[in-house]
Amino acid sequence: MDDSQTSKQRALASVVEELRADHTSGASALSRRAARALAQAAQKAPASSPRELLQRIKEAAVALAGARPSMVAVANTVGLLLADAREQGGRADVGSLRRYVADRAEQIDELWRGTLGVIAASTTSLLPSVVMTHSYSSTVLSSLAAETAGGRRVIVCEGRPLFEGRRLAQELTAAAVDVTLITDAQAGALMAEAGAVLVGADAVLADGSVVNKAGTYLLALAAHDHHLPVYVACETLKVTAERVWGGTVAPEEKEPEEVLPEGMPGIRVRNIYFDLTPARLVTTIITEDGVFRPQGIGGLVERARRYAAALSP
Amino acid sequence: MDDSQTSKQRALASVVEELRADHTSGASALSRRAARALAQAAQKAPASSPRELLQRIKEAAVALAGARPSMVAVANTVGLLLADAREQGGRADVGSLRRYVADRAEQIDELWRGTLGVIAASTTSLLPSVVMTHSYSSTVLSSLAAETAGGRRVIVCEGRPLFEGRRLAQELTAAAVDVTLITDAQAGALMAEAGAVLVGADAVLADGSVVNKAGTYLLALAAHDHHLPVYVACETLKVTAERVWGGTVAPEEKEPEEVLPEGMPGIRVRNIYFDLTPARLVTTIITEDGVFRPQGIGGLVERARRYAAALSP
Numbered sequence: 001m002d003d004s005q006t007s008k009q010r011a012l013a014s015v016v017e018e019l020r021a022d023h024t025s026g027a028s029a030l031s032r033r034a035a036r037a038l039a040q041a042a043q044k045a046p047a048s049s050p051r052e053l054l055q056r057i058k059e060a061a062v063a064l065a066g067a068r069p070s071m072v073a074v075a076n077t078v079g080l081l082l083a084d085a086r087e088q089g090g091r092a093d094v095g096s097l098r099r100y101v102a103d104r105a106e107q108i109d110e111l112w113r114g115t116l117g118v119i120a121a122s123t124t125s126l127l128p129s130v131v132m133t134h135s136y137s138s139t140v141l142s143s144l145a146a147e148t149a150g151g152r153r154v155i156v157c158e159g160r161p162l163f164e165g166r167r168l169a170q171e172l173t174a175a176a177v178d179v180t181l182i183t184d185a186q187a188g189a190l191m192a193e194a195g196a197v198l199v200g201a202d203a204v205l206a207d208g209s210v211v212n213k214a215g216t217y218l219l220a221l222a223a224h225d226h227h228l229p230v231y232v233a234c235e236t237l238k239v240t241a242e243r244v245w246g247g248t249v250a251p252e253e254k255e256p257e258e259v260l261p262e263g264m265p266g267i268r269v270r271n272i273y274f275d276l277t278p279a280r281l282v283t284t285i286i287t288e289d290g291v292f293r294p295q296g297i298g299g300l301v302e303r304a305r306r307y308a309a310a311l312s313p
Numbered sequence: 314m315d316d317s318q319t320s321k322q323r324a325l326a327s328v329v330e331e332l333r334a335d336h337t338s339g340a341s342a343l344s345r346r347a348a349r350a351l352a353q354a355a356q357k358a359p360a361s362s363p364r365e366l367l368q369r370i371k372e373a374a375v376a377l378a379g380a381r382p383s384m385v386a387v388a389n390t391v392g393l394l395l396a397d398a399r400e401q402g403g404r405a406d407v408g409s410l411r412r413y414v415a416d417r418a419e420q421i422d423e424l425w426r427g428t429l430g431v432i433a434a435s436t437t438s439l440l441p442s443v444v445m446t447h448s449y450s451s452t453v454l455s456s457l458a459a460e461t462a463g464g465r466r467v468i469v470c471e472g473r474p475l476f477e478g479r480r481l482a483q484e485l486t487a488a489a490v491d492v493t494l495i496t497d498a499q500a501g502a503l504m505a506e507a508g509a510v511l512v513g514a515d516a517v518l519a520d521g522s523v524v525n526k527a528g529t530y531l532l533a534l535a536a537h538d539h540h541l542p543v544y545v546a547c548e549t550l551k552v553t554a555e556r557v558w559g560g561t562v563a564p565e566e567k568e569p570e571e572v573l574p575e576g577m578p579g580i581r582v583r584n585i586y587f588d589l590t591p592a593r594l595v596t597t598i599i600t601e602d603g604v605f606r607p608q609g610i611g612g613l614v615e616r617a618r619r620y621a622a623a624l625s626p
Contacts, residue, residue, distance in 0.1 A: 001470065158572070160473065160496040166577070173579045180581045183473040183572055185447075185497040185528030189564065189588035215498030221534040259471070259496055264479070266486045268493045273500035 004243040008044050012037060012060050019074065019131035023162065023273075024256060026138045027073035027202060027238060029115070032109050034064045034074045038081055039105035041096055050089045050097050055084055057101065065311055070208035070211060070252045070274050071303075072203040077112075080237070081105055086310060101126055115235045115288035120146040123233045123286050127152065128195025132187065132223075135159030135213040136168045137200025139233040142285040144198070146173035147242025153178040157187055159213060161258040184215045187221045197223040197285070201234040202283075206243045206301045208279035208294025211251075214272055219267060220281040236287045241308050245276045321357050325350065325373050332380035332387065335587075336475065336567065339451045339473025340386035340551060341429070341516060345422050347377045347387045351394055352418035355411055363410050364400045370398055370414065371624070378606075378624055383524060383565045383587050385516040385553040385617075392620025393550070394418055399623060428548045428601035433459040436546045438598050440465065443537075445500065448472030448526040449481045450513025452546040456490035457511070466491040466505055470500055472526060474571040474584060476625050497528045503533045510536040514547035514598075519614045520555045521607025524564075527585055533594040542596035549600045552613040558589045583621035 015037040019030055037059055045056035061082045065075035081104055088100045116139060123143035132155040133140050144154055154177055159165035169181045182190055197219050202210035210216070210232050221232045242249045256269035263269070279294035286292075287300070328350040332343055354373035360366035372454035375396045379390035394417055401413045429452060436456035445468040446453050457467055467490055482494045495503055510532050516524035523529070523545050530579070531538070533543045557560045569582035592607035599605075 079603070157498075158473075160471075160498050166573070169580050170577060174576070179579070180583055181573060181577070182583045182585075183497070183527070185470075185473050185526075185531065186583060186585055186588070188530035188534070189527050189585045191585065213498075214496070214502050217501035218498065218531040218535060221501070221538060222531060225534060260479070260494060264483060264486070264494070267482050270493055270495045270499060270503065272495075272499050272502045275499070 007266065008041065012063060016063050016067045017275055020063070024164070025121045026136075026200075027071050028112050028138055028235065029070065030071060031073045031077040031237065032112050034067075035077050035081055035105045035108050037064060038078050039102045040103040042187055049095055049184055050092055050094055053094050053097055054086055054089045056211070058082055061309055063162070067182055068252070069248065069250045070202050072242070072249055073235065073237045075311065076237040076240065076304060076307045077108060079311045081108060082090055083306050083310035108224065112237075116142045117146075118288040119143065119233050119235070123231065126196075126231060126286070126291075127198065129153065130155065130193055130195050130292055132191065132194040132196075132219060133157070133168070133198050134165065134184070134187075134216050134219050136164035136262070137233070139200045139235070140198055141168060141171055143233050144172055155180045155182060155190055155217070157182055157184045157215060159215070160184055164213075174262070184218070187190070187219050191222040191226045191228070194226075194228060197230045199230070199232055201232050201238050202274055203241050203249055204232070204234065204239045204285060204297065205245060205249065205276075206241050206304075208282060208285070208297055208298075209245070210277045210282055210285075210294075211245065211249065211274050211281075212277065217275040217277045217281075220277045224281050230277070230281055231284055231286060232282055233286045236289050236300050238302070239304050241301050241305040251275075320353065322516065325354055325376060329376050329380045332377070337477070339449075339513075340384050341425050341451060341548065343381065343384060344386045344390040344550065345425050347380075348390050348394055348418045348421050351377060352415045353412040355398070360407055361404055363407055366407050366410055367399055367402045371395055375624055379443050381565070382561065382563045385517050385555070385562055386548065388624065389550040389553065389617060390421060391619045392624045394421060396619050396623035405589045414564055425548070427468050427551075429455045430459075431601040432548070432599055435604055436511065436544065438618050439509075439597070439599070439604075442466065442513065443468065443505040443508050444610065445504065445510050445532060446470070446481070447478065447497070447500075447512050447532050449477035450546070452513045452548070453496050453511055454481060454484055455548050457485055457490055464491065466515040468493045468495060468503055470495055470528060470532070472498045472528070473497055477487050477526070497531075497608050500528070500532050504535040504539045504541070507536070507539075507541060509541055510543045512543070512545055513552050514545050515587055516562055516585060517545070517547065517552045517598060517610065518558060518562065518589075519610075519617075520608055521595060521598070522558070523590045523592075523595055523598075524558065524587050525590065527588045528591045530594075533590045537594050543590070543594055544597055545595055545598060546599045549602050549616070552610055554614050554618040564588075
């Protein structure tokens with residue numbers, strides 16, 4: 001292994017580490033960062049044939065996909081790029097394959113950036129005048145801030161442990177939305193004031209159940225108990241072919257200090273970032289490609305199967 | 314009004330203020346404080362007849378009962394003392410009525426102190442090996458710490474905004490209980506590890522629904538969704554004849570600074586302390602007088618009706 005190959009691997013490893021340590025960016029930002037990192041790896045990996053280059057790209061894609069096991073968008077994004085590169089691989093030389101990957105990564109970046117507006121437009125038309133949401137989601141922010149008519153009130157749960165809901169409250173207020181901020185524990189007490197729950201997603205499993213910030217499942221239960229709809233706004237690249245929560249797509253657990261900075265002798269502190277909302281509690285999943293019942297996402301699951309196949313050993 | 318009567322009223326007003334401002338003591342402590350304050354008022358109120366004394370006692374009882382509209386135990390305790398004093402009133406002179414109230418207040422104090430052990434014994438026998446609980450409750454603490462056999466694991470939700478769950482976690486750990494502390498938002502994510510939910514109560518309405526620290530309703534929903542029992546451990550004096558949550562028994566709202574110390578311009582912050590768990594989500598209510606299905610508390614409601622009648626105008 002020559003020096004330059006080692007330094008390439010180091011560059012990739014540092015992006016993987018960056019993705020792993022970033023607890024504040026959303027799936028869109030992290031996925032786009034992963035796509036760019038994959039394109040760079042494809043640009044610089046030493047390879048004497050398209051086949052060898054595809055092997056290098058795959059190694060990099062697998063490393064990037066593994067950085068965030070709860071955030072399937074990252075794996076799907078690099079899987080999509082890899083799957084497309086493979087199809088191209090048969091009819092390209094090394095140089096044109098490198099260029100193809102760079103161009104496709106650029107397109108995927110634009111795709112990611114374009115989705116928000118489309119999702120926002122669909123979501124806005126569904127929403128009642130009072131909406132409850134949980135923690136921070138860029139799809140939720142753009143959907144709720146898109147409305148120019150105004151007059152909508154949004155109840156935001158703070159999102160312990162790191163209070164990302166406060167950031168959402170601030171950004172919604174800056175967009176002239178009427179915001180009420182509450183503790184996560186008050187979601188039930190205030191559900192009677194809401195007309196719907198709107199959340200983002202970190203992943204949508206093949207059966208239509210939704211992985212999102214811990215507490216989402218509780219909001220969905222309370223909404224269901226109040227006969228209110230639960231809307232999930234997310235990009236199609238969040239859908240995975242996985243059916244099991246706890247396998248490849250697994251709950252991430254973070255530092256206990258985020259929950260209890262000073263610690264307490266003899267007490268175990270858990271800090272699970274995500275929970276699973278079963279499909280039966282989800283009304284519709286709003287994506288850039290349409291509005292789906294959770295049991296109607298079969299076409300999106302098929303796409304995800306292709307990305308996963310590209311990454312499989 | 315002479316000077317001494319004014320100073321008695323000031324003493325009572327300061328106890329009322331104390332009860333109102335105390336966000337950390339439980340219903341037992343506050344109810345006993347109210348009973349003692351009522352006995353002192355009975356001791357010192359100027360009165361030339363038992364009838365006049367009863368009128369003074371009632372005024373004091375009404376003031377004390379109004380201090381904490383969500384904590385029916387306070388109203389029930391002073392209502393019980395007043396109802397008993399009234400029955401005594403017909404066959405006593407002023408001096409013996411004062412003594413009666415002092416003795417009865419003492420008995421009620423002992424009654425309150427005795428209930429915890431009885432409730433703990435009943436509760437312990439019902440509990441599985443892993444229990445989830447919410448925030449702080451002295452009945453829950455004594456029930457979970459009573460067990461000498463050990464080996465039980467307790468998952469404690471932190472209880473935003475003031476994190477009373479941390480205090481429960483600490484006291485349980487001191488009693489050699491295996492404790493896991495989590496954010497309120499993780500209750501759903503960890504419910505699969507629990508075998509039951511155990512909570513205290515601030516009030517039990519006439520239909521068996523339970524008023525308790527905000528977040529309890531969410532735990533009950535998650536337990537129900539996991540087919541797990543929800544046990545409520547509380548004294549009979551927490552049962553009210555009221556059927557409506559939002560009337561005489563109303564959700565208390567505290568300072569928004571407890572939720573967001575620094576505030577945020579343009580954002581309304583809510584800090585509702587209690588939520589209502591409907592009777593259909595409650596498995597049993599464990600009291601010092603027995604273990605009841607929520608729909609089987611009619612006898613306790615009848616008693617509460619007597620206390621309320623004594624306080625009514």
